[in-house]
Amino acid sequence: MRKIIINGANGFVASNFINELLAQNYKVVALVRNSSKYSATKRMNNALDNITNGRYSGSSNLQVYSYSLLDNNFSMTESQLSNIFSGDVDYYHFAASLKYDLKSKDEIFETNIGGIKNSLKIFTENSTQNSRFFFISTAYSCGNIRGVFKEKFYNPAEISEFRNYYEQSKRFAENIVKNEMTKNNIYAHILRLSQVVGDSKSGVTKTDYGIFDFAKRIHGLAYKYPNQTVRVQVDPDSTQNLIPVNTVVRYLLRTVEVQKLPVIMNFVAKNSIKNIHIINSLCELLPINISPVESIDKKEMNAMERIISVGMSFTGGYIKTNIRFDTQNLDKIVLSGGHDVDEHTIFKMLEFFINGLTDKRNSKMLQPAC
Numbered sequence: 001m002r003k004i005i006i007n008g009a010n011g012f013v014a015s016n017f018i019n020e021l022l023a024q025n026y027k028v029v030a031l032v033r034n035s036s037k038y039s040a041t042k043r044m045n046n047a048l049d050n051i052t053n054g055r056y057s058g059s060s061n062l063q064v065y066s067y068s069l070l071d072n073n074f075s076m077t078e079s080q081l082s083n084i085f086s087g088d089v090d091y092y093h094f095a096a097s098l099k100y101d102l103k104s105k106d107e108i109f110e111t112n113i114g115g116i117k118n119s120l121k122i123f124t125e126n127s128t129q130n131s132r133f134f135f136i137s138t139a140y141s142c143g144n145i146r147g148v149f150k151e152k153f154y155n156p157a158e159i160s161e162f163r164n165y166y167e168q169s170k171r172f173a174e175n176i177v178k179n180e181m182t183k184n185n186i187y188a189h190i191l192r193l194s195q196v197v198g199d200s201k202s203g204v205t206k207t208d209y210g211i212f213d214f215a216k217r218i219h220g221l222a223y224k225y226p227n228q229t230v231r232v233q234v235d236p237d238s239t240q241n242l243i244p245v246n247t248v249v250r251y252l253l254r255t256v257e258v259q260k261l262p263v264i265m266n267f268v269a270k271n272s273i274k275n276i277h278i279i280n281s282l283c284e285l286l287p288i289n290i291s292p293v294e295s296i297d298k299k300e301m302n303a304m305e306r307i308i309s310v311g312m313s314f315t316g317g318y319i320k321t322n323i324r325f326d327t328q329n330l331d332k333i334v335l336s337g338g339h340d341v342d343e344h345t346i347f348k349m350l351e352f353f354i355n356g357l358t359d360k361r362n363s364k365m366l367q368p369a370c
């Protein structure tokens with residue numbers, strides 16, 4: 001069994017992957033940065049505790065190191081690096097800034113481009129010839145593509161070709177991996193994830209990204225101003241490609257198990273979900289009536305509609321998407337059909353997520369004022 005090295009290890013997707021690797025007895029090296037409050041080890045344990053609902057009880061197969069993504073040698077000692085990279089390893093680069101907004105442009109580029117450059121440098125300098133490098137990218141590095149997004153490299157492009165700098169930074173990063181493969185002859189792979197949601201079997205949802213960010217905003221407003229009807233600029237028939245986290249983990253595990261892999265794989269769901277199903281679920285779960293309209297003039301919006309519209313300035317780029325993704329390479333490694341989401345599973349996930357928000361809100365209200 002190869003050792004698996006994972007950076008950004010305390011993140012949502014990485015910690016779910018690590019939990020499964022440990023369950024299957026793999027040795028895992030987790031690279032996590034310290035925070036001002038907690039050590040890397042504490043942060044990793046907290047992440048595993050969170051995704052297992054408190055059932056994580058520690059594992060001797062997990063080694064946690066604190067690192068600094070952008071620093072020389074990750075600010076680690078030579079002996080730490082030689083321990084980590086001893087033998088053939090599979091190295092997964094998860095660390096990324098998932099911000100979209102204009103003012104975070106520098107942070108997005110620094111983390112997503114500076115981070116991949118440094119990771120590749122350290123991997124190339126320290127790993128054995130047969131080790132493999134995996135870059136976790138996004139299916140939305142497709143940008144504003146028309147037609148099918150294939151499992152191949154696309155050239156870097158201007159920002160006008162993308163919905164935001166996050167997408168553009170991931171396209172750049174993929175090309176940096178491509179160049180490193182040619183220059184230093186390393187085995188590298190690009191895994192492009194679509195929007196990762198909760199667990200398709202249990203409905204447990206521990207992410208507030210994408211549609212859950214939208215749900216969080218609507219939840220706040222629905223409780224502040226209950227039983228209102230609001231118009232939201234969303235194309236009801238456009239779709240979201242939502243991939244359950246347990247499916248992503250299953251696909252990631254296949255990359256560990258299969259030795260000869262395609263270079264690029266689109267980790268996406270086979271079936272997309274229409275926006276109207278997400279909206280209907282929210283209306284059922286919250287005291288609000290959302291009316292999707294294709295366009296509203298800002299001047300005609302009421303106060304609540306304006307708040308929602310401002311909150312959607314990042315996710316808004318994804319309300320008219322009907323992207324088609326090629327999965328021929330993915331299909332070569334997946335043994336049986338994935339667990340996709342359908343209307344029922346997405347409802348269960350939103351229900352879990354919203355109940356969690358409501359519980360938090362209620363317990364805050366019960367706290368005595370100081």
Ligand SMILES: NC(=O)c1ccc[n+]([C@@H]2O[C@H](COP(=O)([O-])OP(=O)(O)OC[C@H]3O[C@@H](n4cnc5c(N)ncnc54)[C@H](OP(=O)(O)O)[C@@H]3O)[C@@H](O)[C@H]2O)c1
Binds near residue numbers: 011012097137
């Ligand atoms: N979630 C999705 O729907 C989705 C979709 C497509 C692709 N992806 C990709 O999947 C990967 C994981 O996403 P996720 O949803 O699990 O994200 P996440 O929970 O936000 O995790 C991101 C990780 O990156 C780390 N990170 C960010 N900036 C860093 C920096 N400057 N230095 C060191 N570490 C840094 C974070 O560490 P801290 O906790 O210390 O900040 C965290 O461990 C990312 O590459 C993302 O682009 C995710």
